[in-house]
Amino acid sequence: MAILDILHFPDPRLRTEAKPIKQVTPKVQQLVDDMFETMYKAPGIGLAATQVNVHRQVIVIDTTEDKSNPLCFINPKITQLQGDTTYDEGCLSVPSIYETIHRAEKITVEALNREGETFTLEADGLLAICIQHEIDHLKGKLFVDYLSPLKRQRIAKRLDKQNRSKAA
Numbered sequence: 001m002a003i004l005d006i007l008h009f010p011d012p013r014l015r016t017e018a019k020p021i022k023q024v025t026p027k028v029q030q031l032v033d034d035m036f037e038t039m040y041k042a043p044g045i046g047l048a049a050t051q052v053n054v055h056r057q058v059i060v061i062d063t064t065e066d067k068s069n070p071l072c073f074i075n076p077k078i079t080q081l082q083g084d085t086t087y088d089e090g091c092l093s094v095p096s097i098y099e100t101i102h103r104a105e106k107i108t109v110e111a112l113n114r115e116g117e118t119f120t121l122e123a124d125g126l127l128a129i130c131i132q133h134e135i136d137h138l139k140g141k142l143f144v145d146y147l148s149p150l151k152r153q154r155i156a157k158r159l160d161k162q163n164r165s166k167a168a
């Protein structure tokens with residue numbers, strides 16, 4: 001197991017589109033395990049491979065407080081979207097920024113699990129929001145993209161300074 005480094009906005013690598021996983025090999029399962037460890041340590045409720053600079057379609061999520069529902073989505077596809085909701089979203093790649101974002105309220109998602117088996121999940125509430133947030137990452141999209149250009153620019157400037165002062 002290993003803790004992986006998380007990229008921070010406005011790092012251009014966060015804009016990379018993730019490619020599908022052809023086969024769920026032990027190496028992919030190792031990535032999933034490292035992503036869970038990285039997400040729990042952060043702590044966060046979700047993590048997309050894009051955020052750890054791996055440009056493959058892999059997501060891990062656990063929205064519970066006691067780490068009791070680890071979910072892994074490989075090659076996820078949303079097959080149904082229903083309703084509208086808003087939530088004050090944050091992102092491990094956009095630290096200390098929280099903004100109200102509109103999303104579908106209820107979704108159906110199809111994916112492969114850590115064993116490479118297909119499953120379908122209906123989700124609502126925070127889980128549905130988190131799945132949409134993570135699938136955006138795989139497309140190179142961030143929650144700040146839903147804000148006005150001015151707001152996004154201000155956030156980029158602030159984080160760019162932080163990124164520079166942290167770079168070795």
Ligand code: GNR
Nearest residue numbers: 044045046047089090091092133
């Ligand atoms: O930890 C996280 N919390 C969160 C809160 C509201 C909406 C989405 C999220 S996901 C985020 C972790 C993260 O950045 N995943 O990509």
Ligand code: NI
Nearest residue numbers: 090091092093
């Ligand atoms: Ni995020």
